[in-house]
Amino acid sequence: MDSGTLLLAATPLGDARDASARLIEALGTAEVVAAEDTRRVRNLASALGVTPAGKVVSYYEAVESARAPMLLDALREGRTVLLVTDAGMPSVSDPGYRLVSACVTEGLPVTCLPGPSAVTTALAVSGLPSDRFCFEGFPPRKTGDRRKFFGRLAAEERTSVFFEAPHRLADTLADAVSVLGEQRPAAVCRELTKTYEEIKRGSLGDLAEWAAEGVRGEITVVLGGAEQAAPTDPAELVEQVEERAADGMRLKDAVAEVAELAGVRKKELYDAVLASRK
Numbered sequence: 135m136d137s138g139t140l141l142l143a144a145t146p147l148g149d150a151r152d153a154s155a156r157l158i159e160a161l162g163t164a165e166v167v168a169a170e171d172t173r174r175v176r177n178l179a180s181a182l183g184v185t186p187a188g189k190v191v192s193y194y195e196a197v198e199s200a201r202a203p204m205l206l207d208a209l210r211e212g213r214t215v216l217l218v219t220d221a222g223m224p225s226v227s228d229p230g231y232r233l234v235s236a237c238v239t240e241g242l243p244v245t246c247l248p249g250p251s252a253v254t255t256a257l258a259v260s261g262l263p264s265d266r267f268c269f270e271g272f273p274p275r276k277t278g279d280r281r282k283f284f285g286r287l288a289a290e291e292r293t294s295v296f297f298e299a300p301h302r303l304a305d306t307l308a309d310a311v312s313v314l315g316e317q318r319p320a321a322v323c324r325e326l327t328k329t330y331e332e333i334k335r336g337s338l339g340d341l342a343e344w345a346a347e348g349v350r351g352e353i354t355v356v357l358g359g360a361e362q363a364a365p366t367d368p369a370e371l372v373e374q375v376e377e378r379a380a381d382g383m384r385l386k387d388a389v390a391e392v393a394e395l396a397g398v399r400k401k402e403l404y405d406a407v408l409a410s411r412k
Contacts, residue, residue, distance in 0.1 A: 137242050138165070138213040140205075142230060144223045144249030147352075148328030150181040156247045157218075158182050164216035166208050168193035168201065170229055174220050193217065198232050205233060209242050221352070222252050227271045227297055252326055252354045253295050259333055260321035260356035262293045270296040273306055280306060284313040285395035287357065294357040300324075300349045307342035310357070313395065314338060319358035325351040366396050368406040375407050 141160055146152040161167065161179050165188040169175035172192050179186055193201050205215050217224050217233065224230030237244045257264050270287070273296060274280045287294055298306050303322070310318070316339030324332040330351065334341060338357075371392050378388035389407060393400040 136212055138209040138211065138215060139243040139245060140209060140233065140237050141214060141216045141245060141247055142224045142234070143216055143218050143247040144251060145175075145178060145218050145221055147221045147250045147252055147255065147326050150178060152250050152327060153178070153182055154247060154249045157249060158184050160216045160247060161186055163214070164188050165213035166191065166205065166215045168205055168215060168217045168233075170194045170219040175218055188213075193229055193233075195229055198229050202233055202236055206236060206240070206242070209237065222250055226251065226253060226269070250327070252297070252323075252352070255326050256321070256323040256354035256356050257293065257295055259323065260293075261335055262319060262321060262356055262358050264293060267293040267295060270294055272297050272299075275302065277305070277309060280309045281313050282394060284310050288314060288395060289360050289397040291359040293359050296355050296357070298353045298355055300351055300353055303349050303353055304342070304345040306355075307338060307345050311338045311342050321356040322349075323354045323356065324349065326354065366398050368398050368403040369410070371396055371398065371403055372407050372410045375403065
């Protein structure tokens, strides 16, 4: 028996009319539809005038591992499994990667029905350079980890795109300002393709001030890349290390944190600190 095929399908970000003809066909013919939210996929199918022909099962983050064996069995039996998430492309900060990886390991066919993506949509409307970019998923939830996240982007010359929950956006942008400065260009894209779509462009400082009033909806942030600059001299960072050490941080930890934020080697900075103390 020939094995079935796993179909990854992008779903509309907000407007059902963005659905592709191939997605509509797949919803009406796949033997199994694995959906991040079964109610949403049924509502989408209804809006598109199609009735799912196969079994509709839930496939969200908490049940990915538990559901995978059943979906793999269906594929081995020759069935077509359609995998969709709430909006956009499966596997891009949404369920899908684990199942695809398992299929690849077993040699089961995997293909994709391309379509809407919040990442490329936000990049296109941001007004920021789009010839080279990177996608960073969701920033960490804790302030310290989030600042390290932005520290790693401090010297990134490509435009960066990341998602954020609306209730964390203000804190995230405030941390971005503290690490990257107020003048870094950025854009906050809210409710893309939906009735209340909003694109706010400006400096990080301006956007952080705007977000402090509260923001709702699905959020995608586009961050301008760093301007190419001469390498930082570790000697210029000694004072920052000493300030942290004076506050009680171990010297080793202070050096590691400053080095990561500045993009210099820890050993070179450590040697610079020791030299200054002599």
